[in-house]
Amino acid sequence: MTTARTATPSTARAINDRLALDLLLRQGPLTATELRTLTGLSRPTVADLLERLQHGGLVAIVGERGEERRGPNARLYGLRADRAHLAGVDVRAGGVTFTVADLTGRTVAGATLPIDPEDPAGPPPGYADRVLQALLAAAREAGAGDLHTVTVGAPGLVHPATGQLRPTSLPPHWHTDLVAVLRAGLTGEVILENEVNLAGIAEHRLGAVTDRDTFVLLWLGHGTGAAVMLDGRLRRGASGGTGEIGFLPVPGTGGLPGSLGCDGGFHTLAGSRAVCELARAHGVPVPDGAEDAAAAEAAVLAARAAGTAGEAFLDGLADRVALGATAVCVLLDPGCLVLGGETGRAGGRALADRVAARLAALSPLPTEVRPSATGGGAVLSGAVLTASDAVCRDLFGGP
Template sequence: MTTARTATPSTARAINDRLALDLLLAHGPLTATELRTLTGLSRPTVSDLLERLQHGGLVGIVGERGEQRRGPNARVYGLRADRAHLAGIDVRTVGVTLTVADLTGRSLATAALPVDPLAPPPADMVGQVLRTLLETARGVGVTDLHTVAVGAPGLVDPASGRLRATAELPHWHGDLVDELRAALSAEVILENEVNLAGIAEHRLGAATDRDTFVLLWLGHGAGAAVMLDGRLRRGASGGAGEIGFLPVPGTAALPSAYSCDGGFHSLAASAAVCALARDHGLPVPGDGADDAPAAEAAVLAALAAGQAGEPFLDELAGRVAVAVAAVCVILDPGCVVLGGEIGRAGGPALAGRVERRLAGLTPLRTEVRAGTAGGGAVLGGAVLIASDAVRRDLFGGA
């Protein structure tokens, strides 16, 4: 390739080092022979890069492997997973969950701080989160975090990197990121929670074979993550995917600039799903908070009820299909993944119903899948983008 012929020696070394590090991350520990096979590089080049990476503290000898040949066993080289540490934080109206991970993204410890959504949050909520993060890290011997990624509901301003305050979100959500940035030497990245879930579905979940898809998040609220040509699209103001504001038939009013009540949120968010379940005579647990866990339980109850639960599932699928159709006729993603507590609970049964309803609403053929990244999709996405940031810094490259 032209780039390889014209690259300076230092550039070529950097490219080769990054290639080897990415392979060690993807495949786990490898011998020098295996690295030569995977990279196509010469024996001296692989030997030199391994020496450089060991000297830089990124790679170490982690064992030996017996070979079907005479002579000593081959040394096995692996990433120094303790070279840097990171954290992911999932911020919700019902509380905070966080995890501390190593360079490879492997979780070392997790913690949770629940919050009663019907009661005022603790006055020192931000301080509690910060202390919990530091205590969790220290509990596994981590005294320095390289990067912290935070997922939160709401608009993230792409220019300032701050959370845009709205009347519907607790004030401590925005304060948390500011406090983390002031208190930690780590890089702190803020991303919309649904975008993080979309990243997790793309790289670990239901859309690993798709570079273009939309994740429709159905939980306490409704949102979407838009992945086009392998890139997450955030929009000019960070608002791409704010589908809860989408005006749809069947609501009593239109949404406003200050509230998504009256938009798709009013048809498919947790409170609406709980109300729909009651209308169909299905049990809804909880104390009337009608939060995402209650809606999840209602959907699971409908599935367990067999034929008795089908009218509820059909009506819910019809509501979801209206919003999905709007997305499809604008973006034509070819694939929509249903995530969040409600989408996850509905699984393939709900996804199949939505796909069949969608086929009658738009001529654009669209596959609807159930999300598989699980309940920790937001936290998983946070760890992924934090890991990406750490590797960009340590490995070099984009």
């Protein structure tokens, strides 16, 4: 049971309101009796806050719940889901996917606008405006009106103070142009976050590490990256570069990375191109010329399905992943590592167990390795969660 804190009358009301709203957000509609039980507040206090929240347009009576007692059914109070709408946007080399959600986080609309990731010219002219118009149209069709907050997940360094995106060598520069168009064309707040950080938030709140406040998500996709969660806080670093593990110097690459490019770093061993090349070397089928994240994912799935015939490839992949993972673990001692991204997700428990065994041999620090549990929508889920948190801070008050 959560108990409200003692404070001045006005502060106490704000604390109690936020407590009730958070419960309604997490658990869905509740009766007044259930709110009293969960908060420890008195009957008059709960009645007062419910009246206040209804008057403020945040809470409404959404139904009734029968109880084993005489008299009328108990009223159910729920958040006004249409009070505000938000969106999450996932920006990748292969295009943009977005989700529009209501105040409760329920998806009400969404779309994907693909592009050719192998086209050196990038997306066609006007692509950023197309994304903006598609997002606005989806919101209108869902009856959302103006979007209160939009969170965009993109590759690159997002400066924690300015919120500006500085691409590394790997992402195409059209990402920065897209963010600028969204910020200019949307009336609500646009939050920019590194896409791997958003995936880490999703794993913490919904996925593989809901039971831990300290862990590292190792992202293995088109590129490589890491989200670092320590004591329940996402760590970004002085310039937003925490987790840029693609630049980590590791043995076996034949060179060293530089400030302008991560070739020669961990990316050269574990990015999608390297995974596809390793698969071909072990006889695992990969389409000719394919080296994107989807091809790497397909190769790992094919190796797992092949049984003993695919074990040599999985062993070799685990050897490579463990080099980057060991460096992270001996520096941060997170106790838990999650393998995400297309390659990590496809590897599942088979890859996670192999990496764990190699970590145990390379590092004196005990580290559990888990596969991602958020599916292919980790970045979008993290974006929606981040936008929802911002909306709740604005509407509910508090931190």
